Amino acid sequence: MSADDLLAALDPEQRAVATALRGPVCVLAGAGTGKTRAITHRIAYGIAAGIYKPGNVLAVTFTARAAGEMRTRLRALGAGGVQARTFHAAALRQLGFFWPKVVGGAPPRILEQKAQLVAEAARRVGIAADRTSVRDLASEIEWAKVSLVVADEYAKAAAAIDRVVPGGNDAQAVARLMIAYEEVKDERAVIDFEDVLLLLAAMLAERRDVADEVRGQYRHFVVDEYQDVSPLQQYLLDQWLGGRQELCVVGDPSQTIYSFAGATPHHLTSFAKNHPGAEVVRLVRDYRSTPQVVSLANRVIDATRHAGGPTPLELRAQRPDGPEVRYATYDDDDSEAVAIARAAARLIADGTRPSEIAILYRTNAQSEAFEEALASAGIGYQVRGGERFFARRDVRDALVLLRGGARAADPDQPMPDAVRDILVSAHWTPEPPPTRGAARERWDALQALVTLADEMALANEATTVAEYVAELAERASAQHAPTVEGVTLASLHAAKGLEWDAVFLAGLSEGLLPTALADTPAAVAEERRLLYVGVTRAREHLQLSWARSRMPGGRASRSMSRFLVPLWPGTARSQPHTPREVSDDPTARRIADRLTTWREEQARQTGVTPARVLTTTALEAIAARRPATLEELARLRGVGQQTLATVGDRILEVVADAAAPAG
Helix, strand or coil: CCCCHHHHCCCCHHHHHCCCCCCCCCEEECCCCCCHHHHHHHHHHHCCCCCCCHHEEEEEEECHHHHHHHHHHHHHHHCCCCEEEEHHHHHHHHHHHHHHHHCCCCCCEEEECHHHHHHHHHHHCCCCCHHHHHHCCCCCHHHHCCCCHHHHHHHHHHHHHCCHHHHHHHHHHHHHHHHHHHHHHHHHHHCCCCHHHHHHHHHHHHCHHHCCCCHHHHHHHCCHHHHHCCHHHHHHHHHCCCCCCCEEECCCCHCCCHHCCCCHHHHHHHHHCCCCEEEEECCCCEEECCCCHHHHHHHHHHHHHHCCCCCCCCCCEECCCCCEEEEEEEEEEHHHHHHHHHHHHHCCCCCCCCCHHEEEECCCCCCCCHHHHHHHHCCCEEEEECHHHHHHHHHHHHHHHHHHHHCCCCCCCCHHHHHHHHHHCCCCCCCCCCCHHHHEEEEEHHHHHHHHHHHHHCCCCCHHHHHHHHHHHHHHHHHHCCCCCCCEEEECCCCCCCCCEEECCCECCCEECCCCCCCCHHHHHHHHHHHHHCCCCEEEEEEEEEEEEECCCCCCCEEEECCCCCCCCCCCCCCCCCCCCCCCCCCHHHHHHHHHHHHHHHHHHHCCCCHHHHHHHHHHHHHHHCCCCCHHHHHHCCCCCCHHHHEEEEEHHHHHHHCCCCC
């Protein structure tokens, strides 16, 4: 494609991204607004215009699937030489190259799982740890390392953010565990995934020759999902840049859902401040979802506008109207699962592909009921977060057969036909087995290989079996699995970055979303962002549901998630109103209006009625008297000690803002 053709395919905001080829650029991109399209066209346009050389560009993202998708798009745009990788894949590649030169010999083996070594470290320092505790302690070690918190500073860092130390241990015990864990790793001559980034960053910081070579190779950087960057990843990015400003970052603070793992939106929200003169572009045209879905998404995330976080992007739907969002309440989890399986079956009967349907939930433990319901209904499914596609024994065996078949393939036979003939030896059949189980799962995996062959041939009829096998090898290296034709079951975290025609958001009860462990305002805000991510995965069909009881016949002890209260039909929040007894003073009316709006938003966030936040009597008195201190506020009618302690300071802020002269 020519440079002009590349720009012609974009909307005005995307075009602004594509033409911002120099200097620091920050793209605030809402869900479904075509951010990947914008940044891949930016790279391709820079190459077409002669500003970039393909080998000088490094595009970094967070998942192998996203990196694979970016490479595929770049190749289609004529920018196939660009490196598009995850942080870890890019760092591992560079570390493996420089290790023999800097340290000598082969790099250490990378530890796949921390559990065994963490358990050994726990025994050495006298921490009793069962399987669950070991997993939690391993996660805590990961958090500390990606947050650049060393053992000597762990207790202070955890106290500074009120971080809950796992397993009922004290912070000093965890600090000792961190030291012991590093000792065990050294004894066994292994490194973990966090070490890959730490060691490479240290090489770049300490060895000028290494830094010069890397910086000479990579001159332009693009970082996707920048709201999820950890301090460690940012530190490595700083070493890559070496003070240069050729950086384009893309992200959305409203989709920050990995704070527990060390991710922080701070680098994104402070980018313009830290990079004076940076060009900031906002993408808000939503091409993914119908107006009905977009409207709900805006309502979900709008509650964060007054919660102290960054102002969310307000999406603008670009698609035609679709079906209304559905809401459902069930007696128990099993009833919910069965009903959703039936609804999925109806969608499939109406022409929706199973792979375009997803059931999303808060925790992985919720998947079991949906697996049973789908299996009983004869509907294929795949659970994201389970065994990796290319790690399956049947897939590995099929790849061996395909590599051998590629050498003997008849050049006159269409590639998809040749692939089918080869996979027959791996027990693939044109029709799926009649029942669920291991045989059906194997068929689903092999059928995904067949489907990929069809898709590649559709894009280019001349594609050979050897080229198909090479694509599979690249995908296996990047863990970019082909699509398995089945309903997707996934946690809300695992669904990030994906989209489907139909989405069922299930199990939306208080204690599950937000989880009972979300005991701080920041944690609750992140749970709300999880719901926002879930809503924005849907293109057309969307259903939100919850169940009153966990077990059939059990006590209906659950309540609807507080996030749903203002959204649910028939329970939507009351319309804001102006208090009855406010003086005719325009300032008093303005204060009353602001307090009313704030009270409604606070009620939405906490799941209570507006009167529980602040009574109308108190609101009217505050508007009329305009208190400036907590002492003045305490003297007003209807303001009690609990109101003073919980929201007193915020009330004074609202009053001061509303009373300030215009301008």
